[in-house]
Amino acid sequence: MKKAVSMLLIAAMVVSGLTACGSSSKKADDKFYIGGIGPTTGGAAIYGTAVKNAAQIAVDEINEAGGIDGHQIEYKFEDDQHDPEKSVNAYNTLKDWGMQILMGTVTSGPCVAVVDKTGQDNMFQVTPSASSTDVIVNGNVFQICFTDPNQGTASAQYIGDNKLASKVAVIYNSSDVYSSGITDKFLEEAKGQDFEVVATEAFTEDSKTDFSTQLKKAQDAGAEMVFLPIYYTEASVILKQADTMGYAPKFFGCDGLDGILDVENFDTSLAEGVMLLTPFAADAEDEATQDFVKKYKDAYGDTPNQFAADAYDAIYTIKAAIEEAGATPDMNVSDLCDALKEAMPNISIQGLTGGEEGLNWEATGEVIKQPKAVIIEKGAYVGM
Amino acid sequence: MKKLFGTKNMKKTTKDSFITYAMVILVFLIVQIMVGTGSMSSLLQGLLVPLCIYSIAAIGLNLCVGYLGELSLGHAGFMCVGAFSSAFFTKYMMDTGMNEILRFIIALIIGTLTAAFFGFLIGIPVLRLRGDYLAIVTLAFGEIIKNVMNVLYIVKDKDGLHFSMSDAASLNMAEEGTFLINGPKGIIGTPHQSTFTIGVILILVSLFVVYNLVNSRSGRAIMAIRDNRIAAESVGIPITKFKLMAFTLSAAIAGMGGVLYAHNLSTLTALPANFGYNMSIMLLVFVVLGGMGSFRGSIIAAVLLTMLPEVLRGLSDYRMLIYAVVLIAMMLFNWAPKAIEWRQRHSLKDMFTKKTKGVQ
Incomplete structure (x- = not known):
């Protein structure tokens, strides 16, 4: 038995892994647990990172301003490497953490796989940038971006x-x-x-x-x-x-x-x-955009792109939906989802990507907003 | 007579295979108990089926690399073929009201046979050659399959099936038609039918097949070809026949893994990440790390390396770094001459049997 030692090591590792994950996280009852999923490594990392960072900014803003109806937000982001299988793993990890609402996933392909799982669990999901129509099939998913x-x-x-x-x-x-x-x-x-x-x-x-x-x-x-x-x-x-x-x-x-x-x-x-x-130009003149771009640059040293803006809006959309529905953190995942689903068609937020008429939603999950075109002039985006 | 059933009289190979079956069944029971008592996290529950998928694919590849002695870099391609053909069937039969279990079994057979067929086709010309040609051809095969799946459009409507290789618009689909395969979007909406129990059964089936093959007359012929082709040829072993047999079987088992994959997620796309050559090389890593020719090792390596990056999620950005370091450390531990020597000196078995064994 040459492999005896290695087998023992493996056994030890597996057991420690099982127990480490088995002990479910201690949850505070007065906080909303919002999870995020997207690629922060691999070829599509730039989109996932933008979403992760921008959502963090939005969460920090809301928490500083006193939270949603007085409830703070806990936020955690998991990597999926733009792979459906990894995305489902990320989703399960967040579930172990105690996630109640999912802000994700960033890319369309993995999102279809995760939507299937959130549909089963009846978890409320807002995706900032998964633009495929196959994402909005179960009624519990809402998009911030246009469909393809x-x-x-x-x-x-x-x-x-x-x-x-x-x-x-x-x-x-x-x-x-x-x-x-x-x-x-x-x-x-x-x-x-x-x-x-x-x-x-x-x-x-x-x-x-x-x-x-x-x-x-x-x-x-x-x-x-x-x-x-x-x-x-x-x-x-x-x-x-x-x-x-x-x-x-x-x-x-x-x-x-x-x-x-x-x-x-x-x-x-x-x-x-x-x-x-x-839907978004980083050098737009309005105060909200300028404020967001400045915060993003200060924190991450980068100009935010449209994915970042979508994620920022996604967090505020969740906030608006919770306020409209009068939901509280002690509701279970499924009840919370039903309440927020009801509320979504009734809310309207300005957001960074909303343009003049703001963001509104169909009950199916599709967003209603004005398309905007920009032209690049002298190294900057200019509205057309 | 009683002694016949004791482990001492058992052939070494039989004992080896029984240890592997026992290991798989034991793990299965432990997992069932943990799931039953609710002490298993959602992450691990979600990982159970992927672990089975990669174990099966690694068993298949090990037959090719470890016993046939041919390097295949396209086993992800066979998985892809198995996955798409079975998912296509399932999707096609979905609204006919066919019994779900029966449908899954037929899908499983179709996926396995299609992968075997492709393995056979590729094997015919390539296995006659000597050298590393198989590696090159299978590498190309995997890439071709992946790209073909990305441009393949098939819809089903009242007029039957329509195929296209260019774009969805050229299909002339009737209003209420449904997409079976939609180009880069792949197959969407495959029912979630792969369970851990099915996965374990399939692992046991593939183990049973490969153990019986390698311990049979054919298996000995295959190993003879691997060890010395000229000597094998001179005693009258039909080289191409046995090579084809092992390679086809290897592809079929990989295809079986693909069927599980297709019925585990609701979306099936041929991406570089899941069916590209990276995945083929990942499978090869499982085989090499677990020990070539050791099916048990393949399973352990597949389980460990699939789980590692997920269990390490807590370390966020450092996890891929740690994963690489662990990979190198394990490779050294398993294969470096010094490490082997150290392992032999500190072997657990020796510790327990020192008194009876004497000096080694």
């Missing part, structure tokens, strides 16, 4: 209504739920609009470093505008390569492009004239 289809439709309408171009090419990530979801609806809506889609070029997660083929095809097809329903890291590469090959169309993107000005070693002059549909 809405973004695709809104983009096509915006381009058509404002006559931004007559020939449009699309470059999208076919292996990404967000990107292909927008593209599908964009193409559908584009048929009825006053412009022509001349090229639809895909790339995948494994081939996102060279876009010269896709750009060449768009150029050959004579596209005046390239629609980029993708995230900003890839978009920055596309802009760079388009510039190198001397192709200068207009670029139009969705909220995933937000953050392009902060990409390291990226010449921001290339992004001049890029238009994007986003």
Whole structure:
């Protein structure tokens, strides 16, 4: 038995692990336990980290101001590495911790897996940025961001209504739920609009470093505008390569492009004239945004992106829903969920991403708000 | 006669396999008791099925790496095939009112057979070659499968099934059609049917199959090929046949793990994280760490390494760092010559049997 010692070590570890987790956490009855889930490591870490930090700011603000109806908030964030399986593990970890309300998850794919679990447990969930329609199926989940289809439709309408171009090419990530979801609806809506889609070029997660083929095809097809329903890291590469090959169309993107000005070693002059549909611009003039951006910069040394703003709004949405429902922390998870579900369609908050009319919700969980487009001018987002 | 049933007269290999079965059943009983008395955290309860999934996949890979002696870097690809084919079937049959247990069993068989079929297809040309070709081809296979799943659209409506490899719009789907496979979104809404009991049963089944194979005439032929191909060929062992047999079986077991995976989460997507080559290498780590050729070791390594990052969640940002350090430490402990020597000197068994054993 060569492995006897190692077996013993394993046994010891497993047992200690079991007992450590087995002892359920001591819960204070007068506090709301809000958990968050998102990727803070791995490829999508930037989104998860933004959500984690921004939600922390919102929680601290609320706690300083006396809490929700006098009840403080306990907040804890778990990493899911943008993986559905890890996300469910994170959810279970938070349940052990005593979570009553979930603010998450950040990315769509893992969120679908977690939604299934919150549906079973009947736990109230607000997701800041999971934009897939498959997220809002059980009635206990509410979104802060637009759904993917809405973004695709809104983009096509915006381009058509404002006559931004007559020939449009699309470059999208076919292996990404967000990107292909927008593209599908964009193409559908584009048929009825006053412009022509001349090229639809895909790339995948494994081939996102060279876009010269896709750009060449768009150029050959004579596209005046390239629609980029993708995230900003890839978009920055596309802009760079388009510039190198001397192709200068207009670029139009969705909220995933937000953050392009902060990409390291990226010449921001290339992004001049890029238009994007986003609910949040960090240099907006209003007091709430300025205050939030300042706090975020002071605490984390970074300019918050749209994900951060969504998370900040998500926490305040939960607060508003609790106040509307008159819920208290001693309610059990399921009762709390039922009460908050009832309250959601009746509340309205201004928030950072609400625009002029604020955020409202359908009973299904879908958000109602105005789409906003911004254009990048002189290295800053300017409202259109 | 009585002595026949004692452990002393038992063949070493039989004893080895019985220890493994006993270990799995013991863990199963302990877990059942803990769940029954409510002393197990939700995190661990949620982890039980994934632990079974990775144990099964590691058993499958160990057959290929440890006994066949061929390096496969595409076992996540076989898991992917098993997962998608079974989930596709389940989703297709979902509104027909078929008995759920029967449906799951058929899905399990379909997933396993599809993975076996792909293993067989790949094995035909590649296993005839010598050298590291299998590693290269399986690596490519895993990546191809993952990418194919990401562009595959299948919908079901009143006219039957529609397929597309380009986008959802070209399917001409009728109004009330449902997506079975929706490109990068994969399969959504698979019922949650994998349970810990099923997982343990499948572990036992795969253990039973592999133990019986490696201790049989075929198994000895497979090991003979691994140890010396020319010698095996010269005594008339049909090399390709036995290689194909072991490889197909290995792929089938991995596919079985995939079926469990597909029915554990309500979303099934082919991401680099779950079915990419990273996962194939992770499985290889389980096998190497647990000891090549030791199925028990594979299970222990799979359980330990899957649990570790989750149990370490308390350390937040440092957990991945600690995970890596533990990985290195375990690898050294298991395989470094000095560590092996130290282990032999301090072996627990020796401590208990010192008096009878004498000088070693």
